[in-house]
Amino acid sequence: MKRSPVLLASTALLLAVMLSASGCAKKVSPDPAAVDRADGAREASTAPAPAPTITLTASPSAIEKGQSTTLSWQSTNATGVNITGGIGTVEASGSRTISPGASTTYTARATGRGGDAVAEARVTVSAPVAVTPPPSAAVSDAAFFEAAIKDVFFGLDEYSINEDARRALIANARALAERPGIRVTIEGHCDERGSEKYNLALGDRRANSARDFLISQGIDSARIDTISYGEERPFCEEQNEECWQLNRRAHFVMR
Amino acid sequence: MPAKIACFLLLVFFSAQPSLLTQESSRVTLFPKPAEDLILAVADVQPAPGNAGGELASALETFNRVLYDDLSFAGFFTIAGRGFYPPKPIVRPETDIDYEAWDSIPFKVSFVTVGSASLSRNVLRVETSVYDMKQRKRAFGKAYTGDPGQVRTMAHYWADEIVYQLTAGTSRGIASTRIAYVSRKGDAKEIHTMDYDGQNSRAFTHGGGLNLFPTWAPDNSKLAFVSYRPNPEITIYSYLDGSRLPFPMFNTFASSPAISPDGSEVIFALRTPRGDPDLFISRLDGSNRRNITNNPAIDSSPTWSPSGRQIAYISGMPGQIHICDADGSNVRRVVKEGGDADNVAWSPDGRWLAFQWKPRLSPRYEIFIADAASGAVRQLTSGAGSNESPTWAPDGRHLAFQSNRSGSWQIYTMLLEGTEPRQITHSGNNTSPSWSGYFLRD
Numbered sequence: 001m002k003r004s005p006v007l008l009a010s011t012a013l014l015l016a017v018m019l020s021a022s023g024c025a026k027k028v029s030p031d032p033a034a035v036d037r038a039d040g041a042r043e044a045s046t047a048p049a050p051a052p053t054i055t056l057t058a059s060p061s062a063i064e065k066g067q068s069t070t071l072s073w074q075s076t077n078a079t080g081v082n083i084t085g086g087i088g089t090v091e092a093s094g095s096r097t098i099s100p101g102a103s104t105t106y107t108a109r110a111t112g113r114g115g116d117a118v119a120e121a122r123v124t125v126s127a128p129v130a131v132t133p134p135p136s137a138a139v140s141d142a143a144f145f146e147a148a149i150k151d152v153f154f155g156l157d158e159y160s161i162n163e164d165a166r167r168a169l170i171a172n173a174r175a176l177a178e179r180p181g182i183r184v185t186i187e188g189h190c191d192e193r194g195s196e197k198y199n200l201a202l203g204d205r206r207a208n209s210a211r212d213f214l215i216s217q218g219i220d221s222a223r224i225d226t227i228s229y230g231e232e233r234p235f236c237e238e239q240n241e242e243c244w245q246l247n248r249r250a251h252f253v254m255r
Numbered sequence: 256m257p258a259k260i261a262c263f264l265l266l267v268f269f270s271a272q273p274s275l276l277t278q279e280s281s282r283v284t285l286f287p288k289p290a291e292d293l294i295l296a297v298a299d300v301q302p303a304p305g306n307a308g309g310e311l312a313s314a315l316e317t318f319n320r321v322l323y324d325d326l327s328f329a330g331f332f333t334i335a336g337r338g339f340y341p342p343k344p345i346v347r348p349e350t351d352i353d354y355e356a357w358d359s360i361p362f363k364v365s366f367v368t369v370g371s372a373s374l375s376r377n378v379l380r381v382e383t384s385v386y387d388m389k390q391r392k393r394a395f396g397k398a399y400t401g402d403p404g405q406v407r408t409m410a411h412y413w414a415d416e417i418v419y420q421l422t423a424g425t426s427r428g429i430a431s432t433r434i435a436y437v438s439r440k441g442d443a444k445e446i447h448t449m450d451y452d453g454q455n456s457r458a459f460t461h462g463g464g465l466n467l468f469p470t471w472a473p474d475n476s477k478l479a480f481v482s483y484r485p486n487p488e489i490t491i492y493s494y495l496d497g498s499r500l501p502f503p504m505f506n507t508f509a510s511s512p513a514i515s516p517d518g519s520e521v522i523f524a525l526r527t528p529r530g531d532p533d534l535f536i537s538r539l540d541g542s543n544r545r546n547i548t549n550n551p552a553i554d555s556s557p558t559w560s561p562s563g564r565q566i567a568y569i570s571g572m573p574g575q576i577h578i579c580d581a582d583g584s585n586v587r588r589v590v591k592e593g594g595d596a597d598n599v600a601w602s603p604d605g606r607w608l609a610f611q612w613k614p615r616l617s618p619r620y621e622i623f624i625a626d627a628a629s630g631a632v633r634q635l636t637s638g639a640g641s642n643e644s645p646t647w648a649p650d651g652r653h654l655a656f657q658s659n660r661s662g663s664w665q666i667y668t669m670l671l672e673g674t675e676p677r678q679i680t681h682s683g684n685n686t687s688p689s690w691s692g693y694f695l696r697d
Contacts, residue, residue, distance in 0.1 A: 195597035195620070196468075196644075196686070198574050201532050201555050205530065205553065226508075227486050227487075
């Protein structure tokens with residue numbers, strides 16, 4: 001009967017848009033002829049300096065706000081490299097982890113004796129995706145119930161809903177609201193220390209406290225039956241407080 | 256699922272009675288009430304002349320042991336120990352009782368029960384008498400004829416006859432009564448009945464479900480109990496033919512039924528729309544149902560006063576003993592010690608309430624009685640285990656209860672003083688005893 005808590009795979013299913021490096025490099029070639037013309041009067045006595053090149057990529061190029069991405073660059077023939085967007089002067093080749101607050105186009109400029117080269121990479125930043133449960137149709141009611149519905153525990157000789165029970169019942173009510181086809185029986189159980197007759201009545205009160213709470217959360221009363229087992233169906237048969245606490249419960253069963 | 260019920264066969268059992276009782280001597284009123292110093296000797300019933308053989312010897316061994324146990328437990332007499340009796344077997348009392356020898360033993364024996372028996376063609380015949388040792392003459396007697404398998408019944412009848420005669424009819428003896436109880440079978444709990452000494456037990460329900468809290472109609476014609484169908488429901492069966500009586504199902508929570516002394520009504524706990532159980536009284540078919548407690552606490556475990564005019568029950572968290580009139584008026588708390596009480600049972604003479612009680616957090620209950628008028632309390636059990644669910648024998652001098660003192664739940668009987676405790680069930684788990692009323696007497 002022991003139900004292990006199952007992690008509901010309700011964390012956001014982020015569809016990682018694994019777009020591969022999307023930075024587009026744009027070569028700005030120096031015009032050798034112009035250089036030659038500029039220096040034409042005195043003949044070109046030396047070979048022209050090789051032109052620099054640079055590439056810039058952001059991976060991933062699309063992130064949620066608050067997440068980070070890696071900006072990588074490689075240059076050749078450059079004497080200096082500078083990247084816009086607050087990064088500044090950087091080494092010839094390298095990478096930075098960045099977490100821009102909004103979509104940004106980064107421009108890397110490589111400067112060399114042979115001229116300049118420029119490359120751009122755009123990082124698209126989106127608002128966080130709301131947490132959504134997994135697609136409902138994929139999970140059976142039974143599996144959903146098993147994963148989402150929790151038992152509720154009571155204090156000694158009590159049937160009132162304490163804070164822990166309240167939290168569990170609110171979660172149960174949300175889950176039941178999501179699956180209107182599920183009908184439940186709430187079983188009331190007690191530890192063995194009271195008399196059998198009294199415990200049968202106390203178990204009934206516990207089951208009904210849980211039922212009333214769910215109804216107050218908007219669950220249709222027709223979906224919820226109760227039954228008291230008192231001390232007749234203990235979950236745990238040892239005689240200690242840990243065990244007794246386990247037995248003081250409203251136990252949810254799918255009909 | 257409705258529990259299947261075997262029809263059985265107390266009907267057969269008791270219809271055998273007329274053939275068992277074949278004679279009665281002149282009835283003598285011996286005492287206006289049982290005397291404290293009434294000393295009874297229980298001499299073994301002997302084979303009648305010309306009768307011998309192992310089967311008769313075996314039957315008489317049973318008869319003599321059961322009779323001795325019955326009379327010891329009756330609580331009315333001092334039983335003279337057998338080791339002191341004059342050695343001569345008493346076959347023909349007129350000649351075999353040596354009054355001088357009986358006068359010389361350390362007890363002043365008031366009466367002696369004697370008898371002889373024959374067995375032929377599987378018919379056992381036991382002739383029994385009580386002799387008045389002061390008057391030196393026969394006081395009364397009976398003869399019983401039946402199957403050798405009925406030998407325990409014969410001994411119980413004779414024990415009850417002795418109690419009836421020697422108490423001048425103020426008690427009828429309880430040796431022929433039965434006790435209903437709950438026996439656990441795995442996850443199921445079934446209603447069983449057994450003789451008051453734990454013998455001859457039989458299942459009454461067989462459905463494999465949960466059946467709880469049996470109680471008898473005072474004339475033993477019915478058993479009322481709680482049966483899961485699938486919620487706990489009030490369930491009333493004829494004990495005579497095993498048929499179920501019509502009674503409404505509530506599909507919520509109904510518990511702890513008790514049939515009224517006149518047999519016409521039943522009181523039980525039922526959940527109200529407010530969510531808590533109150534006590535309701537209805538006719539045996541469920542009609543004319545009315546709420547008599549109407550109170551937002553848990554009300555449970557009602558018991559009728561012998562007059563049928565009052566109800567004792569528990570109310571509150573934990574349970575406290577209250578009394579009210581059968582119309583719900585005049586509510587008052589009886590036992591003011593606090594703690595946790597349940598299973599209150601009103602004695603047949605109306606004077607006492609027996610119940611289980613413990614300090615709130617104690618794991619163990621003890622059996623107590625309280626004076627229904629004053630609330631003054633006496634503790635009856637103590638020592639090992641938890642002692643719960645007292646039920647009165649119809650003589651008001653004996654109680655049965657459940658205890659886990661042996662390591663499992665078993666049923667015990669005792670005298671009202673708490674003395675002569677006897678464990679009457681020994682295997683499995685047995686709880687919720689309910690002692691029957693007297694069965695019909697000729």
